[in-house]
Amino acid sequence: MSKRRIKKIAIIGSGIMGSGIACHFANIGVDVLLLDIIPRELKDVEKAKGLTLEDKVVRNRLVNDALAASLKSKPSPIYHPSFANRITTGNLEDDISKVSQVDWIMEVVVERLDIKKSVFEKLEKHRTPGTLITSNTSGIPIHFMSEGRSEDFQKHFCGTHFFNPARYLKLFEIIPGPKTDASVLEFLNGYGEQFLGKTSVIAKDTPAFIGNRIGIFGIQSLFHQVKSLGLTVEEVDKLTGPVIGRPKSATFRTVDVVGLDTLVHVANGIYENCPNDEAHALFKLPDFIHTMMENKWLGSKSGQGFYKKEGKDILALDLNTLEYNPSKKAKFATLELTKTIDKVIDRFKILVSGKDKAGDFYRKNFASMFAYVSHRIPEITDELYKIDDAMKAGFGWEHGPFQIWDAVGVEKGIEIMKAEGLETATWVNDMLASGSTSFYTVKNGATHFYDIPKKSQEKIPGQDAFIILDNIRKSKEVFKNTGVVVEDLGDGILNCEFQSKMNTIGGDVLAGLNKAIDIAEKDFAGLVIGNQAANFSVGANIGMIFMMAVEQEYDELNAAIKYFQDTMMRMRYSSIPTVSAPHGMTLGGGCELSMHADKVVAAAETYIGLVEFGVGVIPGGGGSKEMALRASDTFNKGDVELNTLQEYFLTIGMAKVATSAYEAFDMGVLQTGKDIVVVNKDRQLATAKAHAKLMADIGYTQPVKRTDVKVLGKQALGMFLVGTDAMQDSNYISEHDQKIANKLAYVMAGGDLSEPTLVSEQYLLDLEREAFLSLCTERKTLERIQHMLKTGKPLRN
Structure with a gap:
């Protein structure tokens, strides 16, 4: 098989979708040519x-404005602002000949067949034979688009459907045309997963493909059910949100975000x-939708949809009267029964046996x-797992329909x-x-699915690049306590997986981590700290800190903080390599843990930072010490050392959080040349394991404890105190913010030493713990912690 490489791609059409896709290719290092009319x-x-109209700045106005708007949008489509330099813009008249130099041409123009066909006709005149050419369409049949094109064009042509926003939604549907070469599908399937970080699903050329066919059915079926069950918009969103593993925006809020049109x-x-769809009638829009369309109540883009914001109030649409009323909190007895069940998959049995409206x-x-998805095979796909993959990756469901059906019980x-x-x-009865x-x-640690033609359980392909903890947790468990499970990943590498609520780090997690290091040092070659929950860790267990502080149990609190610090240092100075695998929210203590590993293998979507200021303290698990140490390591001859130290000080003082792993390098939280980024989170643990093994194989030596950290003493402390004074005087920060900042300044300056001095890490840890x-x-700190525990939001007091 020829080794196809994608060094350059042309994206035709710079609308929201085209610009978003262009940014994501730039994210992964591809050179992008973005063209529009x-x-x-x-x-x-x-x-x-x-x-x-002949001036270049005018001719490229549409494409440049569209890209600029995309780059300004929140959440950002790009991992790092500098990556936008990989995108070159142009127009379809002056620059179309440049498509002859790219490896892949992707059309993302308006959803009209006549326009798409005329674009393909123009592109074919300049396309080099053998170049991939695909259409990002959400519904136009692929076979219509390639009619009349050359043999080579049709062989290399198919649909590649990204979901919006392209950076964040993982579904990548690949839809073959009548003459698409099998090697093209195989290449795109692998490329989507390995390079774009997507869940690639090869679909059939049927209306709306897989994701939207099932997803839109689900929404339409709710539209028709909502009135007959006498449920409100807010009640449906309560029932179809996080409680069943779906996004917070649930159903109606999601429609508002996507746009009713x-x-x-x-x-x-x-x-x-x-x-001929047996549920054909369900795709007919109910009257209230027609009225909303006539009124242009399209959702967020028109200022109102199923919800409307008035001042600070959120109003919800009454589907019977079509008037907006203040939204009410929804409560159901059935949902109360699931409150103690952490794992979503275990809730479904209880939900379907509820005795109330829910x-x-x-x-x-x-x-x-269940009925609908069972009848879609073999119409939209031959394999049931592809329907589950599409719903999880395209609609953010934690579990697909067949997984939910298994949880309820097939019978x-x-x-x-x-x-x-x-x-x-x-076929279900036959099964x-x-x-x-x-x-x-x-x-054997791999997921198998029921293969309908073979009437047997077959292994889902492509799993060999992944480690799925759910599949190995029971069989490979080496140690377990209430906070962690330690699993044997094979090849001499252990994994320590947190199991606490939101993966907070408390005494049981620290004990488990110490135990994992003990076991690894005795019988294994390396240790990965990783999990596959929604977030790596939201930090230390502040509830526990709050209780001790309120009870004034300061000796116990001192011991607890020291235990955290010692565990971090143990990770750094153990005799085996330690690799941290952060993803999602990696805050406070989760960030400190990653900074003390020998290597970090971060998912691209890692939101990491030291956020302790928000609860009125400084990083106390080695984070303040570590930032002082990293500043010291970057003092180069001729550097203004104070300025370097100030950068690290501000990272903590402003509670900065990186919005991607690439931004964390700018903050000094990840280190260039040492830490790496993985775009596909599914591959993260396997990659972390490979790095731990490599470090062990090339001969890992236990590091020597550092005693050479350069601190600047009074010189730095004076500068920091003047700065916090000025900020407090001009009301940028509160008095309590100033107090916290001054404590941090004392730690990072190494105290009020009369001159720059070399100190040990332990010296800085002791200062840090004392300040904490x-x-x-x-x-005021206790008020901040209490507020965070109650509301999940920081308090400025």
């Missing part, structure tokens, strides 16, 4: 400047193009979804369908008859 008329500003466009497409809703909702699922007057597809009682099984403890005696 030229404007037909001048703007007043351009006329005033005496410009004409977008949803209606796809639903109409399915209604028109799937006349129970009715879940039975109806899951019955219709129970059929029973609730029958009660709703629905039938499952015959039960063949002795398979579930859609999925785990064998003294802040825990402050009423």
Whole structure:
């Protein structure tokens, strides 16, 4: 098989989607040519400047404005501002010949077949034979688009459907045309997963493909159920949000964010193009949707949809009267029963047996979804796991429909369908008859799925690049306590997985981590600290700190902080390599832990930082010491050392959080030349394991404790104190902020030493712990911690 490389891509169309895709290719280091049409008329500003339609700045206005708007949007489409330099802009008249030099051309123009076909006709004149050419369409059949194109074009042409926003949503649907070469599909499938960090799913060329066909069915089915069950918009969002492992925006809020017009466009497409779908009638839009479309209540973009903001109040639409009322908190007895169940997958059995309106809703909702997905095979895909993959990656569901059905029980699922007057597809009954009682099984650490033609459980392909902790936790467990599970990843590498709420770091987690180091030092070659929860760790257990401080148990609190510091130092100075694998929120203590590992293998989507100022303390688990040490290591001859130290001081003092792993290098939290970034989070643990093994194989030597940290003493302390004074005088910071900042200044300056001095790490840790403890005696710090525990938000007092 030829080794195809993507060094340069041309993206045709710079709208929200085109610019977003361009940014994501720039994220992974690809050179991007972004092209769009030229404007037909001048703007007043351009006329005033005496410009004409022939000027380059005018000809490239549409593409440049679109890219600039995309780069300004929040959340950002780009990992690091400098990566935008990898994108070159141009227009489809002056620059179209440049597509002859790219490895992949992707069309992302408006969803109209005639326009797409005319774009392909122009592109074919300049395209080099053998170049990949794909369309990012969310619904136009692929076979219509390549009609009339050359043999070589059709062989290298297919659909590549990204979900918006391209950086954050993981689904990458690949849709073959009638003549697409198998090697093209194989390449794109691998490229999407390995380089773009996506879940690649090869779909069939059916209306709306996999993700939108199932996702839009789910939303439409809710639209039709909501009135018959007498549920409000807020109640449906409560029932279809995090409680069942779906995004916080649940159903109606998601439609507001995406735009009602977008949803209606796809639903109409399915209604028109799937006349034989057994749920055809459900794709017909209910009256309230027609009224909303007429009123242009499209959601966030038009200022109102199912929800509307008035001042600080959120109003919700009453679907019966179509008037907005203050939104009410929804409560259901069935949901109360699931409050103590941490794992979402374990809640479904309870939800479908609920005795209230919520129970009715879940039975109806899951019955219709189970029946629908069973009938979509083999129409939209031959393999059931692809439907689950598409819903998880494209719609942010924690579990796909077949996984939920397994959790409820396959037979129970059929029973609730029958009660709703629905039938499952015959292959499900055949599966039960063949002795398979579930859609999925785990064998030898790998997930298997029920293969319908073979009537047997087959291994899902492509898993060899991944380590899935759920699949190995029981069989590979080496140690377990209430805070962690330590698993054997093979090849002499252990993994320490946190199991606490939001992966907070308390005494049990620290004990587990110490135990993992003990076991690794005795019988293994290296240790990874990683997990596959939503977030790596939100930091130290502040509830525990709060209790000790309120009870004034300062000796215990001092011991607890020292235990944290000692554990971090133990990680750094153990006789085996330690690799941290942060992802998602990695805050406070989670960040400190990563900074003390020998190496960090961070997921690109890592939001990391030392945020202790928000709860009225300084980093106390070695973070303040570590920033002073890293500043000392970067003092180069001729550097203004105070300025370098100030940068590190401000990273803590402003509680900076990186919005991607690449930004963490700028903050000094990750280190160039030592730490690395992985775009696909699914590959992260396998990559971390490989690095731990490599460090062990090339001969890891236990590091010698540092006694050469240069601190600047009074000189730095004076500068910091003057700075915090000025900031407090001009009301940038509160008095308490100043107090915390001054404590941090004392630690990072190494105390009030009369001249720059070399000190040990332990010296700095003792200063850090003393400062942390003294802040825990402050009423305002306790108020901050209490506020964070209650609301999850920082308090400025």
